[in-house]
Amino acid sequence: MSTGLPHHQAIPVSPVATATSSVETRAAGPARPRRRRWTRFILPVYSWLVIAYLIFPIGVMILYSFNKVTAGLQQVSFAWNGFTLQWYKEWSNIPGLTSAFWLSVRLAIASTVFSTVIGTLLALALVRYQGRRFRGKTLIEQTMFLNIAAPEVVLGASLLGLFITINLARGFVTLLLAHVAFSIAYVAVTVRARMSGFDRSLEEAAADLGANSWVIFRKITFPLIMPGILAGALMAFALSIDDFVTSNFVSGSATPFPVWVYGATRIGIPPQVFVFGTAIFTVGILCAIASVIIGWRKPT
Amino acid sequence: MEQTVPADHTGNLGDSRRRFRPGKFLAPYLLSLPAGLWLLILFLIPLVVMLSLSLQTCNPATGACVMTWHWAEFGQQLSLYHTQFITSIWFAGAATLICLVVSFPISYWIAFYGGRRKNFFLLMLLVPFFVSFVIRTVVWEFILSDQGIVLGALKNAGLLPQSFHILATGWAVIAGLAYNYLPFTALPLYVAIERIDKRVLDAAYDLYATKREAFLRVILPLTIPGIFAAFLLTFIPALGDYVNQQILGGTGDTMIGTVIQNSFLTTLDYPGGSALSTVLLAVALLGIFGYARILGSRTIEEYL
Numbered sequence: 001m002s003t004g005l006p007h008h009q010a011i012p013v014s015p016v017a018t019a020t021s022s023v024e025t026r027a028a029g030p031a032r033p034r035r036r037r038w039t040r041f042i043l044p045v046y047s048w049l050v051i052a053y054l055i056f057p058i059g060v061m062i063l064y065s066f067n068k069v070t071a072g073l074q075q076v077s078f079a080w081n082g083f084t085l086q087w088y089k090e091w092s093n094i095p096g097l098t099s100a101f102w103l104s105v106r107l108a109i110a111s112t113v114f115s116t117v118i119g120t121l122l123a124l125a126l127v128r129y130q131g132r133r134f135r136g137k138t139l140i141e142q143t144m145f146l147n148i149a150a151p152e153v154v155l156g157a158s159l160l161g162l163f164i165t166i167n168l169a170r171g172f173v174t175l176l177l178a179h180v181a182f183s184i185a186y187v188a189v190t191v192r193a194r195m196s197g198f199d200r201s202l203e204e205a206a207a208d209l210g211a212n213s214w215v216i217f218r219k220i221t222f223p224l225i226m227p228g229i230l231a232g233a234l235m236a237f238a239l240s241i242d243d244f245v246t247s248n249f250v251s252g253s254a255t256p257f258p259v260w261v262y263g264a265t266r267i268g269i270p271p272q273v274f275v276f277g278t279a280i281f282t283v284g285i286l287c288a289i290a291s292v293i294i295g296w297r298k299p300t
Numbered sequence: 301m302e303q304t305v306p307a308d309h310t311g312n313l314g315d316s317r318r319r320f321r322p323g324k325f326l327a328p329y330l331l332s333l334p335a336g337l338w339l340l341i342l343f344l345i346p347l348v349v350m351l352s353l354s355l356q357t358c359n360p361a362t363g364a365c366v367m368t369w370h371w372a373e374f375g376q377q378l379s380l381y382h383t384q385f386i387t388s389i390w391f392a393g394a395a396t397l398i399c400l401v402v403s404f405p406i407s408y409w410i411a412f413y414g415g416r417r418k419n420f421f422l423l424m425l426l427v428p429f430f431v432s433f434v435i436r437t438v439v440w441e442f443i444l445s446d447q448g449i450v451l452g453a454l455k456n457a458g459l460l461p462q463s464f465h466i467l468a469t470g471w472a473v474i475a476g477l478a479y480n481y482l483p484f485t486a487l488p489l490y491v492a493i494e495r496i497d498k499r500v501l502d503a504a505y506d507l508y509a510t511k512r513e514a515f516l517r518v519i520l521p522l523t524i525p526g527i528f529a530a531f532l533l534t535f536i537p538a539l540g541d542y543v544n545q546q547i548l549g550g551t552g553d554t555m556i557g558t559v560i561q562n563s564f565l566t567t568l569d570y571p572g573g574s575a576l577s578t579v580l581l582a583v584a585l586l587g588i589f590g591y592a593r594i595l596g597s598r599t600i601e602e603y604l
Contacts, residue, residue, distance in 0.1 A: 057439040078445040125331035134328035151540025158346035181342035277435040284430035
C-alpha cells in the first residue's frame with residue numbers, strides 16, 4: 001500500500017517505501033519518446049511554479065523575521081523597513097511566547113512517547129492478524145479513519161464537552177490526553193504502511209534457530225520496523241507541536257505556542273514569532289531529510 | 301512476539317508451536333487494547349457526550365446541565381446559523397475545487413515523470429507543513445495586505461488601482477484555505493495516479509489512442525476514486541476550519557467553526573455548540589458513507 005499522509009505536518013514516509021517499485025516503471029509513463037515539441041515543457045514548468053507557490057510564504061516568513069521595526073510597538077509591520085538581526089538576538093524577550101513555546105515542546109515530547117508506543121502496538125496488530133484471528137479489526141480501522149477524517153473543530157468541541165461533563169480541569173493533562181487521541185491513528189497508519197513489506201520468514205528463521213518470542217522481537221522485528229516507528233514518532237511530534245484547533249478548546253490556562261500566536265494576531269505579531277517559526281521549520285526539514293536518509297539505508 | 305505459521309510451512313518450529321499458549325490467541329487484542337481504549341474514551345465517548353449535550357438544557361448562570369431531550373435545539377441552531385453553514389460550504393467547496401484543479405497536473409507529473417526524484421518532489425509538496433498552521437495563515441495576511449509585498453508592489457507599478465483590496469474578503473479566505481489544504485489534495489491524487497498500471501496505458505497507445513483519449517478514457521476513470529478521496533480529505537477539514545476566516549476574512553463571512561468555538565469558549569452555550577458540531581459531523585459522515593457506498597469501504601483508507 002502506498003500512502004502519503006495528507007494531514008497536518010505529514011512527513012513523507014511511505015513514498016519512500018514505494019520508491020523501489022517505482023524504479024522499474026519509471027521510464028514507462030505516458031511519455032512517448034518521439035515527442036519533441038515545446039509542449040513538453042508545460043508540465044514541468046507548471047509543477048515548479050506550484051512548488052514555488054508552496055514555498056513562497058515560507059520565504060516571506062523567514063524574510064520578515066529579519067525586518068526592522070520602526071514604530072514604537074514591537075510588531076511585525078506589513079512594510080519592509082530594512083534588515084536586522086535584532087529579533088534573533090532578542091528571541092526570548094517575549095515571556096509569554098517563550099513559555100508557550102517550551103510548553104508546546106514538552107507537550108509534543110510527551111504526546112509523541114505515548115502515541116508512538118500505543119500506535120505501533122496497534123499497527124503490529126493490524127498488520128499481522130486478520131479474519132477470525134482478529135475480530136473487531138474492521139471496527140478499529142473504521143474508528144481510525146473517522147478519527148482522521150472528522151473536522152478537527154468537532155473533535156476539540158467534543159473533548160471539551162467530555163472534560164466539562166466529568167469536571168476535569170483544563171490544562172497540561174487535558175492537552176496531553178487530546179493530543180495522544182488525535183495522534184494514535186496517524187502513527188498507526190504510518191507504521192503500518194512501512195511494515196507492509198515485512199518479510200515474516202526472517203522471524204521464522206530465528207524461531208527455527210531457537211530464539212524465543214522476546215529475542216525475536218528485540219533482534220529481528222524491532223530493528224526492521226524501526227524506520228517506520230521513527231517516521232510515526234516524527235509525525236506525532238509534528239502534529240502535536242502544530243496543533244491549534246483542538247488545543248484551543250482544551251488548553252484552559254496552559255497556552256501552547258500556536259494558541260499564543262493566534263491570540264497575538266488580535267493585537268499584532270511580535271517579530272520573535274517568525275524567529276520561532278523559522279527555527280521550527282529548519283529543525284523539521286532537517287528531521288525529514290534524516291528520516292528519508294534512514295529510510296534509504298534500511299529499506300523495510 | 302507470536303508468529304503465525306503458513307499452511308505450506310514444512311519446517312520444524314520447535315516446542316513453541318505445539319504447546320497451547322493463550323497469548324497466541326490474545327495477541328491481537330492485547331496489542332490493540334491501549335489504542336482501542338484511548339480512542340474509545342477520548343474519541344468515541346466524547347462524540348456520544350456531544351450528542352447528549354446537544355439535547356440537554358443548561359443553566360447559563362450555574363453552568364449545570366440537565367437532560368431534557370430538547371430536539372428543537374437543532375432546528376433553532378440551524379435557523380440561527382444557516383448563513384454560516386452556507387458560507388462554510390461555499391468557501392470550503394471553492395477552495396477544494398481550486399486545490400483539485402491546481403494539484404492534479406503536479407500529482408500527475410510527479411507520478412509519471414518524477415523518476416528518482418519522486419521523494420524529493422513529495423517532500424516539496426509537504427514543505428508548508430513544516431511551518432505552524434497559524435503562522436502560515438498569518439504570513440498570508442502579510443502577503444495579501446493592501447500595502448504588502450505583492451499588492452503594494454502591483455499598486456506602485458500601476459497594475460492595480462490603489463483602492464483594490466483582497467484582505468477581509470471571502471476571496472482571501474478561499475486563497476488561504478486553498479494554500480493550507482493543497483497537500484491534502486495533492487497526496488491522495490498522487491497515490492491514485494501512481495497506482496495506475498502503466499501497461500494499461502501502453503495498451504491504449506497500441507490500440508491507436510491519442511494522448512487526449514488515453515487521458516480521458518484511461519487515466520481519468522482510473523483516478524476517480526482518488527479524486528473523491530482527495531475531495532473528502534480536503535473538503536471536510538476545510539469545512540470546519542475557522543483560523544483562515546478569522547485571520548484573513550472580514551466580519552461578514554463568519555464560518556461555522558467560529559460559531560462552534562464561540563459557543564463553547566465565549567458564550568458557554570454548550571447545547572448550541574454541541575448541536576452545531578453534531579450537524580457538522582453528520583455532514584462529514586454523509587460524505588464518507590456516500591464514498592463507501594459508491595466506491596467501496598476499503599478503498600478510501602488506502603489514500604490516507
